[in-house]
Amino acid sequence: MTGREFFRTRTVAEALAGFRPARRTPAETVPLADALHRVPVAPVRAPAALPGFARSTVDGFAVRAADTYGASEGLPSYLDLAGAVLMGAAPGVEVGPGRCVAMPTGGVLPDGADAVVMVEFTAETMPGTIEVTRPVAPGAGLVRADEDVAAGADLVPAGRPLRAPDLGLLAAAGVVDLAVHARPRVVIISTGDEVVAPSTATLRPGQVRDATASALAGLVRDAGGEPVYAGIVPDDPGALEAVLREVLPGADLVVVSAGSSVGARDETAGAVAALGEIWCHGLAVKPGKPTLLAECAGVPVVGLPGNPLSALVVFRLVGVPLVGRLAGADAPPPEPTVRARLARDVPSAAGRLDVVQVTVRDGVAEPVFGPSALLSVLTRADGCVVVGEPATGLDAGAEVEVTLYR
Amino acid sequence: MTGREFFRTRTVAEALAGFRPARRTPAETVPLADALHRVPVAPVRAPAALPGFARSTVDGFAVRAADTYGASEGLPSYLDLAGAVLMGAAPGVEVGPGRCVAMPTGGVLPDGADAVVMVEFTAETMPGTIEVTRPVAPGAGLVRADEDVAAGADLVPAGRPLRAPDLGLLAAAGVVDLAVHARPRVVIISTGDEVVAPSTATLRPGQVRDATASALAGLVRDAGGEPVYAGIVPDDPGALEAVLREVLPGADLVVVSAGSSVGARDETAGAVAALGEIWCHGLAVKPGKPTLLAECAGVPVVGLPGNPLSALVVFRLVGVPLVGRLAGADAPPPEPTVRARLARDVPSAAGRLDVVQVTVRDGVAEPVFGPSALLSVLTRADGCVVVGEPATGLDAGAEVEVTLYR
Missing domain, CATH: 3.90.105.10 (Molybdopterin biosynthesis moea protein, domain 2)
Structure with a gap:
């Protein structure tokens, strides 16, 4: 049992606005x-x-629009059928005055034509003569050669x-x-004398399998990163520092899933401080307070709380947007949300973000309470409700926005 | 130019409720x-x-709760410190009456103890004697051995x-x-005499590169499927039927991106009808009406409109949920949405679903209008607004839910 460390606590909003490493993947x-x-x-x-040629958007006849002015059911325009355009081929014919050419949707507009009349407003009353019963304006029934994208214009932005x-x-x-x-390489380090690999068939008393690393890897993949497991490090400051030194050169982001005891947390902070600068230690969020944000040799380092639930809540909040930024994204991706009414009161402290796990059925959000030591709280939840820093809780019946998990 | 075919039109709601092939991947x-x-x-x-042993959730001291009853700052309980539990190891000591054992968060609760007092409410005033200044109830400061999941209980549902x-x-x-x-194998067939592979460096007049197949492959991946390109088939009913026969045995879903002319649509329907049953030909949606839904030899087949924009709108509506079902999902995944106010009137016809592409800035949804022959309408949009079948349009200023693209 070691003494209390100095916590430099920040709000989540401060962390999202202020902890923005310049690093981008190559x-x-x-x-x-x-x-x-x-x-x-x-x-x-x-x-x-693009499309590269004036292209018909309807099945019909290419015409000179002026030849259709005043056309109606009672007084159609009569045009000579000069030929037909075939899909994927240059038109073999021009459209002169008083003439038209049969067009499939997507065909190349022949020279001389400036519009396409839909087949619905035509009839071939005599072989070789097309009756047009509606006028068309120039440009009707087609897209211009550069209407989708002009040469040199942006197809997609950075x-x-x-x-x-x-x-x-x-x-x-x-x-x-x-x-x-490149996909950000996110190195995941698990720590704790009690933590063993998921493949461990039989546990000794007090041992637990590493849950956090597998779940983090899933969140990293969802965020567009490439998870890299660095294994399980015992609660020994020298050991963690040695692993950090080893992985930093090949990492875009390092995530340390901390031991859950106070001593283990101190050790993470100590190892990270030896290699870089701690930006904050302590985040005003529940669950998830014992979070550490740092930068070592230009690589952001996130130290997560020991409880898997807390670790995943914090990584969703601050880690996922970080992975996106490292991968070059200007903004975090939109998340699925749904509005619902709270089934019961949710307490919260002012000045702290509270993340409440909920199930959602028929528009009602039911909080899933339970110690943050339990992973099943998170697997039972459909999503979460974030109670903002100024709020001191939410009342039963309040309308809330639920961020849904996917 | 062929004659009009018989369109058996369905609404999107009917298609989602009624076109539900029983097929699931192995x-x-x-x-x-x-x-x-x-x-x-x-x-x-x-x-x-899980966790498999009663586990401390705090740093502190394992106690018999009864030994702390009535403890206060003024009148603490004094307990003999009998030892310490180490992380990841069996406790080497029991907690007898009047005794306590030092506990790290996550440690194994020793025999005899039924609660853990947080270190904050204790002091070691004399070596070997712990002063407890708050009472704890049995079960406080710990999780039970089966509190996360009981043996035999579901970890995750099907x-x-x-x-x-x-x-x-x-x-x-x-x-x-x-x-x-298994990931559903979604075979993508492109058709059209004018369509050439994206890798074609120089286009001949009237040719266009295959845009739909690449975009569909992206939607298929997002939905959890495995896209399989079957190449580009010319507008020839025999050719399409031959390719369908070839790909059906290895497919979980076949998507035919149709030629855009009426003739080409007829050909898709003809080829599909020869191999199975057409469930509907014509969907009451704009854009996207010339959609075909069918089942051939137990494999669902979706015939998409020829315009890439229409094809993608329809595939999002009916294809994406289908891929999820084939992959075993009971419900479609939640989608990101945001509420916004419409910048202008949006017309719609009653009895038809209208899918309107929009950009969203500062809570305002601005429709992106343009012919459905243009792909850039979709790449410029941030999402879409769906105008339901009963509605006859939406007014400027109306609050709408925008489904955001990701």
């Missing part, structure tokens, strides 16, 4: 099929205009993870590989 | 590290109780994709591999 070139959710290092520009439709636009532009930020 | 055993977001084929039960904390609980229980549903 660029790597990946094929388009592997680029989903990766962040381009620079905007990707269109090598040429700083935003690529989404599925982005991959489509890049494919359309012929961009089949691109430079993106 | 079980496969994966290591825990690869189980994130996979769905267990059966509930996974705890081989033994039917719900595994989340990061689930991996932690499974690790704690020593479950290092488990049986989950």
